[in-house]
Amino acid sequence: MDVASLFVQALNGLAAASSLFLVAAGLSLIFGVTRIVNFAHGSFFMLGVYVAYSLVSHAAPVVSSALSVALGDAASQTTAYFVMLLCAALVTGMLGALVEVLLLRRIYKAPELFQLLATFALVLVIQDGTLWLWGAEDLLGPRAPGLSGAVDILGRRFPTYDLFLIAIGPLVLAVLWWCLQRTRFGMLVRAATQDRDMLSALGVNPRHLFTAVFALGCALAGLGGALQLPREPAHLGLDMATIGDAFVVVVVGGMGSIPGAFVAALLIAEIKALCIAVGTVEILGVSFAFSKLTLVAEFLVMAAVLMVRPWGLLGKPQSAPRASTEQETPFALSSVRTQWVWLCIGAALLALPLFTADSPYTLVLGIDLAVAVLFAASLHFIMGPAGMHSFGHAAYFGVGAYGAALLVLRAGVSSEAALLLAPLVSALVAAPIAWFAVRLSGVYLAMLTLAFAQIVWSICFQWDDFTGGSNGITGVWPSAWLQDKAAYYWLTLVLVALSVFALRCVLMSPLGYALRASRDSVGRAEAMGLNVARVQWLGFVLAAGFAGLAGALFAFSKGSISPDVLGVSKSVDGLVMVMLGGVHTLVGPLVGAVTFTALQDSLARSTDYWRAVLGASMLLLVLVFPQGIAGSVQALWQRVRGASA
Known part of the structure; x- marks a missing residue:
């Protein structure tokens, strides 16, 4: 030179x-x-x-x-x-x-x-x-x-x-x-x-x-x-x-x-x-x-x-946001009636393969919906209760997918063991990233998560000898007993259901309340003796682990993976799912993931301009349901109950 x-x-x-x-x-x-x-x-x-x-x-x-x-x-x-x-x-x-x-x-x-x-x-x-x-x-x-x-x-x-x-x-x-x-x-x-x-x-x-x-x-x-x-x-x-x-x-x-x-x-x-x-x-x-x-x-x-310099080279530290007068409805245990509804939904989903023998694509779509639900639920865990907005959550989804694939193809472990180890790999990758990220807030935290996610994407995109580079990895198939789509659908459904339930239990635990306290007022949380950075770090790593499980399930369902699973568009999809359903409701990410994935799939198969139709549908939903679909329905139901009382 x-x-x-x-x-x-x-x-x-x-x-x-x-x-x-x-x-x-x-x-x-x-x-x-x-x-x-x-x-x-x-x-x-x-x-x-x-x-x-x-x-x-x-x-x-x-x-x-x-x-x-x-x-x-x-x-x-x-x-x-x-x-x-x-x-x-x-x-x-x-x-x-x-x-x-x-x-x-x-x-x-x-x-x-x-x-x-x-x-x-x-x-x-x-x-x-x-x-x-x-x-x-x-x-x-x-x-x-x-x-x-x-x-x-x-x-x-x-x-x-x-x-x-x-x-x-x-x-x-x-x-x-x-x-x-x-x-x-x-x-x-x-x-x-x-x-x-x-x-x-x-x-x-x-x-x-x-x-x-x-x-x-x-x-x-x-x-x-x-x-x-x-x-x-x-x-x-x-x-x-x-x-x-x-x-x-x-x-x-x-x-x-x-x-x-x-x-x-x-x-x-x-x-x-x-x-x-x-x-x-x-x-x-x-x-x-x-x-x-x-x-x-x-x-x-x-x-x-x-x-x-968390506020940029020539920026100024952000002032504390004004206190919001809108009170969030606290998370509560489900009523007996709601539990019966969930049991009926679960039974119907378990019985789905028995009625779709002539439509194999239905099971493929069902697996995709379940994976999207877990991915959205893991992102909601840090966005809603913890108040940490991540623009790079797909990095941990992708690390879980690549981790499972490499464990099977390079280390020779079984797909069952890979499904158990992939969340740990994602959590280990997220641990040092979270240590830096939780020290920021707002847009700066979101952009720092995006920066680290792009660094992880770049490694996978360019490491040809290990990750396959831009070509990705092919031949990522589960064990023989899971080759049948119905068996893999049941496994995915059970793992996703247990994971979503586990996240819900954590939100009802002292860690969940500590996360919400850290989100609502850092000063008060620290005055009560909470180590806010440690609590948020633990929540971040936990969410990354569940995202890694979603990535591993995705890898075995498709048989191949590419760097796109770690890209910005995948992270944006997760954000859309959470916001579409509602950030301040437990069922919001589930509703958003199913709505967004089903809309995207049906529109992509019916028109060449599916993005415009999907975008217009999302704009309509934002205008009609400003708190998300589940959040707006929940608020309407509470107003109806209050009026009747």
């Missing part, structure tokens, strides 16, 4: 940092004012690329011909091209304003997790809407007129357009700083970031401010996407690929801090560029491929920053 290569890679990092900053700045603005964790922000980045492609392909030639008389051919083409990029950002901003008015405005008073659920549903709708409008093929836009060449830097050719991108980042930062510091709009934004309730009490209408901020944030994301048009094709995976990096930049820089987002974008982009420049290095006879770290570099940075 020579100096010229290192310098060129540093310039590549600066160009990547500009686009990353534009997306992260919009996300930071939206969160700072509205307190919404906008999971759909990456979708607006993707829309910016697609809209820019259409405008550049169809509208730019018309505008260029109209301007050619006054400016000349070359200047008119360049002007028309960049005007279309700006128009793409404006269109994206207007779409964001429409989404805020029609959807988000109706759920501002809902719990933050349900706002996250609504924005995730919006991701599904936008993705299939994009598929319907532009198709599934990648769309490569034309190069920017006037900036399509390259310049010589230290004997290396560097794209002129990347130099333009390097200048865009600081320019947008300066404009945003002036807008936030020198205008009345910026004063209102800063006031809303500090205390939006007090701003409303002073007579400022928060609705208009929220709409303007959301539109501005989406426009910045659209601009970041539009500027990427000459560099990479528009494709349907841009939304999920972008939102992860944007979240990391916002958290590393500090939630709500625009300068922090700029510094974090520079730091992460340059570290990635340095990894590429270093390449493969041999140290003490061992080869280290630093280029592979680009898959997980940003998450390593985030984990390191949050361990040292």
